[in-house]
Amino acid sequence: MDRTAESSGESSAETFAYATSGSAGHLSGRPELTCYAPSDRGLPEVAFIDFRFPTGGWSTHAVTGLEVAASTQPAGAHHAVDYEIAARLTEREGLLVRRPGLNGTTRWAGPYAGRVLSFSAAAVERLAEAPIGKIAFAADGRDLRACRSTWHILDALACAHRDDPSPDALLIESLHLAILRSVVAARAPGRSAAPDLSASQAGRACAYIREHLDREITVSALAGIVGLSEGYFIRAFRQTTGVTPYQYIMRERVGRAEALIRSGAGSMAEVAARSGFTSASAMSRTFRKLVGRSPTGRTAGRRA
The missing domain is CATH 1.10.10.60 (Homeodomain-like)
Structure with missing residues (x-):
């Protein structure tokens, strides 16, 4: 992430610019990164980020690809998250899908931790086998079991990176694909x-x-x-x-x-x-x- 004093629209205070495979924006502060794993082989332009903000703050998002994000706050932790963007799948699970073209802001009160798998537009098109403009992503409020499944795949991805400094490429690719499939509402025509x-x-x-x-x-x-x-x-x-x-x-x-x-x-x-x-x-x-x-x-x- 690059530090910048540029105003982000939230305030004129110093902020941090960021760019991932699927989005760019500004953060109110620099997060603690448990894991930052951009892929340099296999699937193109995919990054996994496990993060924590020690205090309340905000982030803006301009999404060009696709991002699947999940809160990892401990049960009962005191925090509140306000999503201005139309991206929430289920508030109970704290799971979000940020779709292509999405622009918005996330705010949180108190410490906040989570995980994000970020896909570039090219990666989404390659793996979903369709132009990004023709892909139907899962609708908000879908079945809670599907949300839990996606959350568990993100957790498995975090464990794979935590347990092995050089995790098996096939495992990482398979988890990336599983998460993408979990948020694509329908397969490409003809398959x-x-x-x-x-x-x-x-x-x-x-x-x-x-x-x-x-x-x-x-x-x-x-x-x-x-x-x-x-x-x-x-x-x-x-x-x-x-x-x-x-x-x-x-x-x-x-x-x-x-x-x-x-x-x-x-x-x-x-x-x-x-x-x-x-x-x-x-x-x-x-x-x-x-x-x-x-x-x-x-x-x-x-x-x-």
């Missing part, structure tokens, strides 16, 4: 609601995964191999295999790691690298999530 990969497409995708398991695998690479867009590929892969590409790859990596550990192929760090994990600790977390044990615990349990 099936439940697409399938052909046997040839599925075979090429799975072969690529096996051959590149020890390297970074992205949604865009997999989609390009079978000639589909990223969003369509994820839906088709899940429809065909029953799991998302990320889930499939994690299972394959766990299987390879187990085989390497059983054969005594090296240290945990070497096994993690050869299986495609960013570190031994990342491998251990994945084992616990998928099988409920550490990598060595899993092997010991099988030998017992």
Whole structure:
């Protein structure tokens, strides 16, 4: 963010200018950033921001792309937020969608914390497979369960960045796409609601995964191999295999790691690298999530 003494329309006091992938405006003060993660690979021009303002203030927004924002204030925290913009989905969940062309102001009283996933217009068009002017975004007051689902995906994105300095690119891409799909009211015309990969497409995708398991695998690479867009590929892969590409790859990596550990192929760090994990600790977390044990615990349990 750039500091500026320019008047923003709110007051003549010193303010801070900001620009994200999907919007620009002014802030009444500089926020504390728990996480600022602009994407430099995979999905184009997408930024995730986890922030906190220690005192009351305001922000202005001029949205050119799309922003999905959620409050992360603790339950019962004393704060009030006044949204002048027509962007609130549900006040109970504190979840907002700032659509293209939106101009407005947000004010809050007392400390305020939240998360924002910001998409450029080009990213929205690429991932939604339609010109931004023809995309129907979710209406205000939609089903509360859908709002909760979006909030939980934002939370998973925060956890991914917090737990690993270099989170798996495929996981981050998948979460970005999941959030975008959650706020798009309808898919682009001509796309099936439940697409399938052909046997040839599925075979090429799975072969690529096996051959590149020890390297970074992205949604865009997999989609390009079978000639589909990223969003369509994820839906088709899940429809065909029953799991998302990320889930499939994690299972394959766990299987390879187990085989390497059983054969005594090296240290945990070497096994993690050869299986495609960013570190031994990342491998251990994945084992616990998928099988409920550490990598060595899993092997010991099988030998017992």
